[in-house]
Amino acid sequence: MSKSIKLESPLHYFHAALNRKPEPVKSPAGALFNDEAEYGLVVKEATLSAHLNLRGDGSNAHFCSEVTEALGLMVPLTPGTYQRNGNTSIYWLGPSEWLLVEIGGDAEELETRLRKTLTGHISIVDISGGQTCINLRGPGVATVLKKSSIYDFEAWDNATSALGRAVQTNFAKASAIISNKSDGSYDLVIRRSFADYVAQWLLDAGEEFGCRIEAEKE
Amino acid sequence: MLLIHCPHCQEYRDEEEFSYGGEAHIVRPLEPEALSDEEWGDYLFFRTNSRGIHHEMWYHLVGCRRYFNATRNTVTYEILETYKTGTQPTITGANL
C-alpha cells in the first residue's frame, strides 16, 4: 500500500470526540474523576495494526515449522486458541485458517517475511484495512461481555503471556474475534464496517460502569 | 434455542451462529450429460423430506465458517450427532 495514502482508523471519529482531556472533577475524597479507577470499562484501539489472513495445512509439519521460522510463533492447532509473541498474535479461525495480528506492525513487511519463508499450497491475504483490534479492560468487562454475547467466556482458563483462548462469535449482533489476555483484559477484532456500531454499543453497555474510549497515545 | 456441537470448533455453540445447508450426502452425478432431464431434475431439486432421521448440512457461519453434517430427528428436532464433511454418520434410520 502506498505510503502517500492517509490511513484512518475506523474509530477515528470516536477518538476525536472522546479524547479531549476531561475536566478534572473533584470527588468527595478529593480524587480526580478522570482517574482510571473511576472507569469500569476502558476501550482502547490498537490503531492501524497489521492483520493478515493465513491459510495452509495445519497437519503438514513443514508448514507449521515454516510459520514458526518466520514469526517465532507456534501455529495454534487447538480450536479456540491463540499464540502470542510480544506484539504478534496468531489466532485459530478454522482447521486450515488463522488470523495474524501484529499490533503497530507493518502488514507489507510481515507479508513479505512470510512469503519468503512459506512454501507449498498457502494463502496470505492482507486484511488490515478491513478490521481493527480493540482492547477492553476494567472491572465491568465481564458483565459487558455477558450483555453482548451468548458465548460462555467464564469457562475459559486464564491466558498466559504466550497463549490464551480465542473465539469467533456474535457480539452485539455483529461478529467479533474475542480473546483473553494474561492481564485479565480482552481483545476484540471487529470488522471496519461494524466498528462505529460496536463502539456505540460499548459506550451504551459500559455506561453503568463508566466507559471511555482511550486513544493509543494520550 | 438449540446448542449445536461444531466438529471443527469442538464445542457446543449457540444455534444463532449457524445456518442450515440442506440435505447431506447428495452425490453429484459423474456424467451429467448422460442423464435424462428427469434424472437431472431429481438431482437438482428433489430431496427426501424424511420424517425421523435426517442427515443434513449445517454451516458454522459466525464461528469457523466451515460446513459439517448433522443427524437430526425431524420429529423431535433432536440433533443426535454432528460429523465432518467427507465422513459417514454413525446413526442412521436403520440402526436407531
Ligand SMILES: [Zn+2]
Ligand atoms: Zn465451528
